[in-house]
Amino acid sequence: MTDTLSTTFAALADPTRRALLAQLARGEATVNELAAPHAMTLPAVSRHLKVLERAGLVVKGRQAQYRPCRLAAGPLRDVDAWMDDYRRFFAERFDRLAEHLTTTEDNP
Numbered sequence: 001m002t003d004t005l006s007t008t009f010a011a012l013a014d015p016t017r018r019a020l021l022a023q024l025a026r027g028e029a030t031v032n033e034l035a036a037p038h039a040m041t042l043p044a045v046s047r048h049l050k051v052l053e054r055a056g057l058v059v060k061g062r063q064a065q066y067r068p069c070r071l072a073a074g075p076l077r078d079v080d081a082w083m084d085d086y087r088r089f090f091a092e093r094f095d096r097l098a099e100h101l102t103t104t105e106d107n108p
Contacts, residue, residue: 007054011054012055016038016040016048020045021071030068031045056072057072057076
């Protein structure tokens with residue numbers, strides 16, 4: 001059994017892969033289009049895309065000779081769901097901090 005959340009986090013750990021996902025969030029793109037803003041070779045970009053594909057974050061299509069890549073958001077929803085408890089944790093802490101600061105300001 002594969003731990004998909006760990007695979008997703010491992011794929012997101014690299015800044016180049018996060019940049020590629022940000023590009024794909026704006027729409028489909030070819031490997032050449034994805035490589036254009038990066039100072040790296042096409043094979044290097046392809047290796048990054050392969051990691052993203054294995055994590056389920058990128059899907060490559062096929063339209064004749066055109067192979068567009070697109071973002072697959074499913075694994076990102078899983079990360080968002082996992083982080084939900086931590087969001088609540090920090091929200092409660094910030095609420096308590098705000099309450100403390102308010103009572104401190106009221107009692108100089």
